[in-house]
Amino acid sequence: MINIALPKGRLGNKVYNLFEQIGYESSEMKEDNRKLIFENKEKNIRFLLVKPSDVGVYVEKGSADIGVVGRDILLEENPDVYELMDLGFGKCRFSIAGPMDFKENFDRPLVVATKYLNVAKKYFDSINRDVELIKLNGSIEIAPILGLSDVIMDIVETGTTLKENNLKILTNIEDISARFVANKSSYRFKNKKIKEIVNKIKEIL
Numbered sequence: 017m018i019n020i021a022l023p024k025g026r027l028g029n030k031v032y033n034l035f036e037q038i039g040y041e042s043s044e045m046k047e048d049n050r051k052l053i054f055e056n057k058e059k060n061i062r063f064l065l066v067k068p069s070d071v072g073v074y075v076e077k078g079s080a081d082i083g084v085v086g087r088d089i090l091l092e093e094n095p096d097v098y099e100l101m102d103l104g105f106g107k108c109r110f111s112i113a114g115p116m117d118f119k120e121n122f123d124r125p126l127v128v129a130t131k132y133l134n135v136a137k138k139y140f141d142s143i144n145r146d147v148e149l150i151k152l153n154g155s156i157e158i159a160p161i162l163g164l165s166d167v168i169m170d171i172v173e174t175g176t177t178l179k180e181n182n183l184k185i186l187t188n189i190e191d192i193s194a195r196f197v198a199n200k201s202s203y204r205f206k207n208k209k210i211k212e213i214v215n216k217i218k219e220i221l
Contacts, residue, residue: 017060017061018061018062018063018081018082018206018209018210018213019061019064019079019080019081019082020035020062020063020064020080020082020083020086021064021066021070021074021075021079021080021082021083021084022063022064022065022066022071022083022084023065023066023067023084023085023086024065024066024067024068025068027105027194028065028084028104029085029088030105030106030194031084031103031183031194032045032063034103034215034217034220034221035063035216035217037072037220038213038216038217038219038220039059040056040059040061040220041056042054042055042056042061042063045063046187051065052064052065052066053065057144060135064079064080066080068085068086069087069089070185071083071084071085071089071145071197072089072093072095072097072197073093073095073199074083074198075095075197076095076096076097076199076201077199078201078202080199081198081199081202081206081210082100082196082197082198082199082202082210083196083197083198084103084194084195084197084211085194085195085197086106086131086171086192086193086194086195087102087190087191087192087193087194087195088108088110088135088171090195090197091110091120091132091135091190092132092133092134092135093133093134094134095197096151096200097197097198097199097200098104098150098197098198098199098200098203099141099195099196099197100188100195100196100197100198100203100214101133101195101196101214101217101218101220102193102194102195102196102218103193103196103221104193104194104196104221105120105194106192106193106194107173107191107192107193108171108172108173108191108192108193109171109172109188109189109190109191109192110132110135110139110169110170110172110188110189110190110192111169111171111172111185111186111187111188111189112128112168112169112176112185112186112187112189113150113157113167113168113169113170113172113178113183113184113185113186113210114160114166114167114168114183114184114186115160115161115182115183115184116182116183116184118160118166118167118184118186120140120166121166124146125146125147125148126140126145126146126147126148126166126167126207127139127147127150127164127165127166127167128147128148128149128150128165128166128167128168128169129150129152129159129160129164129165129167129168129169130149130150130152130156130168130170131151131152131153131154131156131158131170132150132169132170133149133151133207135169135189135202137149139169139189150164150165152168156170157177157178157181157183158181158202160183161181161182165217168183168185169189171192172185196214196217198210
């Protein structure tokens with residue numbers, strides 16, 4: 017049995033459609049239910065619906081053999097998995113954004129609000145900029161408006177939310193997209209099956 021971790025939500029639906037196109041489907045997935053595990057015993061596969069930020073953990077620990085996860089989560093959580101393929105969708109970018117009239121004061125640490133503390137620390141260390149990082153889990157666009165932070169660091173897709181809150185992109189750090197990952201042990205012992213799935217998806221993409 018191949019266990020496949022899919023992120024709940026829009027990205028997971030898109031990925032499931034890919035599996036459906038290559039003949040790995042589960043009819044129950046299309047039904048209106050609250051199940052989190054779906055099987056296709058004929059194809060010997062099992063889909064696990066998990067929180068997007070947990071996909072890497074399920075794959076690293078071997079509860080899932082393969083999975084699909086955003087590159088942002090791989091960079092932040094750094095799970096010990098093999099990154100097999102860039103699926104080319106779920107595209108966005110890591111950006112630093114601030115108020116329209118933002119002027120940086122280099123005489124003091126830059127105050128940055130973000131939920132991506134590890135990515136932020138690594139980036140600002142790389143440019144030798146002293147920062148004070150504030151961990152927020154959502155609606156971080158409010159932070160500079162209320163004076164909680166100077167800037168924010170987040171993933172940006174269209175930039176609409178930034179504009180509507182009078183913020184602008186100051187720096188683009190890295191492009192992000194959905195990645196196909198595998199558990200290291202599973203990739204060794206279930207290599208033939210995993211490669212077969214990867215190759216079929218590559219043909220479609």
